[in-house]
Amino acid sequence: MKRFEWSLRLKGFPVKEAKKTQAIIDGFGTNDYGNYLSKQLQSIVAFHLKHTPFYSTLCQDINTSNWAEIPVITKGNLQQPLANRLSDKYTIKTVHKHKTSGSSGTPFEFAKDNFAHAMTWVTFMQRYSWFNIDLNTSKQARFYGIPLDTKSYYKERLKDWLGNRYRFSVFDLSDVALNKILQKFKRTKFDYINGYTSAIVQFAKFLERKNIILKEVCPTLKVCIVTSEMLFDDDKKLLEKQFNITVVNEYGAAELGLIAFQDQQDQWLVNSNHLYVEILDDNNQPVPYGTTGKIVITDLYNRAHPFIRYELGDLGSLSDKSTLQHPILESLTGRTSDFISLPSGKIAAGLTFYYVTKTVIDKEANVKEFIVEQTKIDTFKIDYVANEALSSSQQKAVQTAVDKYLEPNLNLVFEHKAILEREISGKLKQFRSEF
Template identity: 50%
Template sequence: MKWFRLSLQLNNFPINRAEELLHQIQEIPEHKYREYLEGQRESILKFHIENNEFYRQFCPTQNCKNWADVPVMKKADLQQPLQNRISKGFSSRKTTYVGKTSGSSGQPFIFAKDRFAHALSWAGFNNRYRWHGIDLNKSLQARFYGIPLDFYGNVQERVKDRISLRRRFNIFNLSDEKMQNFLQRFKNTKFEYINGYTSAILLFSKFLKNKSIILKEICPSLKVCIVTSERLFENDKILMEETLGVPVLNEYGASEVGLIAFENREKEWIVNSEDLYVEILDEHNNILPFGKEGRVVITSLYNKAHPMIRYDIGDTGILSEESSFKHPKLQKLIGRTNDIAHLANGKIVPGLTFYYVTKTIITDAGDIKEFVITQTAMDSFKIEYVSETDFDKNQVQKITAAIQKYVGKDLKVNFERKHTLQRSKSGKLKQFTSLI
């Protein structure tokens, strides 16, 4: 049974058509690939100017005749009701996939993808995973992610996990006792790969090192580990490969655009040039040549439901001088890192856990512009946010309850509204920081 394909088809995502198009794109020869990219980016630009009122105002026709003049889209531009940003003909949930960004940059918003574009993203993931012997239709995944704790969200995720051949390792508590339970599951289950947050898998790797255990020796079916959502440092990668006993691969993606880059067998980060157009821009929005460091700006070439055109994702990177239009390579990425929260009761919580907390304050109205969370003491956290108004009593109670559910009880949470938040030199926000 091809579970991956079946799960997408049951949800009306045309994966067969998406895989067929992906194959056709990959067959385009190198000397014609620039023509393909430029033609497709002009096509999606024209579509949104003609069919999306929000984008027509953002990019008036007379100002967007040349690609270099097309304005760069910031996350703040998208923090308004989704109904204002949706394209004509895609207002129904039947025609679109609607999701929320994680808010790991501190700037959350709701987005939409048409069902074909979403299927094309998944076709790309499966194609890259096959580079390393992983088939989403039959390979069992050990999934180091969080999970919603509300009844409906929890059941929904578990059903999706079951259909998608994923077995969830709950990272909300990474104590030694819990990781011992993780170890037992690997002994009893034929997992083929690990996928999840870098910080959570790193903590598990350190646990294995302290126990002098190599994971592949107790789970021989394991082939690779794929880390995502947080930056992987080289020293950490070495430790993880030693303790897991398998290659550790970098996956770079974002929910709103899909797969951006993936590591091949030669340890090169191959950029997705099939359904995305990736540029590196300087601070004045000038296009930089290969080998120069700048802002990562992405165009989704097939998403007709919502414009993602010259979208500044909030990262800084370099495309290798060895890159071509068909085979761009990511030489360097300054991604987002997250600290770990240590609680007085010994509980260890990865910073990405706060993704599940921030979902409680992401509203379609886009009234929360930015936020950061800081752990100031073992039992104390501070949330600084930019908004038109102060949090009301109900919002405070909702956020506090979410922290108690996902992080721990008897914690103090202070809220501080600000006009602006302090940023790093690169201009990015770090969503979570621990001062402990």
């Protein structure tokens, strides 16, 4: 029984039609794909100019026949009631509504028409099948947050049942909770793991402490798919070692669906089925392959709400091996908001600070997880979870690394905690700044 597809169709999402469209796209040669993309870009712009007052106002006095002049939509543009942003062909009751997680600091409600939402899920099905995962039949071990109010809680549990998955809450990652997760793996024939990177890494560290290989406990496991948070190379090696299965990095956003997915050759293939991805500089001009810039995305099919040249808030680069039809995401370096302003005037990516600190702590101490918060221009607070507090020599090692890789004379404040505060969604924001 195709329970998952059945649940989508029951909600009015035309999965069959989306699959047919995807099959046509997959069959395009280079020239045909270029023509298809050009046609879809022109079509989606023309539709929203005609039917979406919000978008036509943004494009007022602009030559929309020139793609480079089409405005980049920011999250700030979208922070107004959803009804103000819908096209006149849809109403609040005839669209798929959802909210972004707010991890960028600017949450908002968005909408997709039913066909656009079906295209999103058909793409997920296609990519997961690369690793022999069928969303209709494969059992998922899901590491995600879950609402705690009764109605929303059971709504998510029903969605989990329809999606053939079992959810482990990421809000409790104590050894007691992780041991319960382990016991569930022993009793259940899971096919794959999916969820927030930080929580899955904590489970792997727990297995490492117990000297347990998950594949030996749950032989049916095929692959681990991590999403929503950065996956560092050493963490990926840990997951591969303790799970003894393939680890795949997924990059997506609630409002767009799947953006990029690693294939069997470890290439991060961009979803070119229904998205067009650009990398732009601060002046909204395209940058060469291999150069880091703002990730800007157009949804080719969403007619309910315009996501046209939408600035996601992330930074990344495309590989020089990319083609129009098969773009390859070379790097994902964090959010545009995750930058450190240092006393010297130097600007650094927030994840650089996190990574430097993480490298030292992993080597020198028993720290399970931690977050870094910039509280003053020269002061950084490091909250961490560990069996024992960091010794003075371990704290000094972190300070030395920060002096070397960022700049000297920065103040580090260490705080030993029993548990770290996660966002409402359950994600762990690894770097925060009040500046």
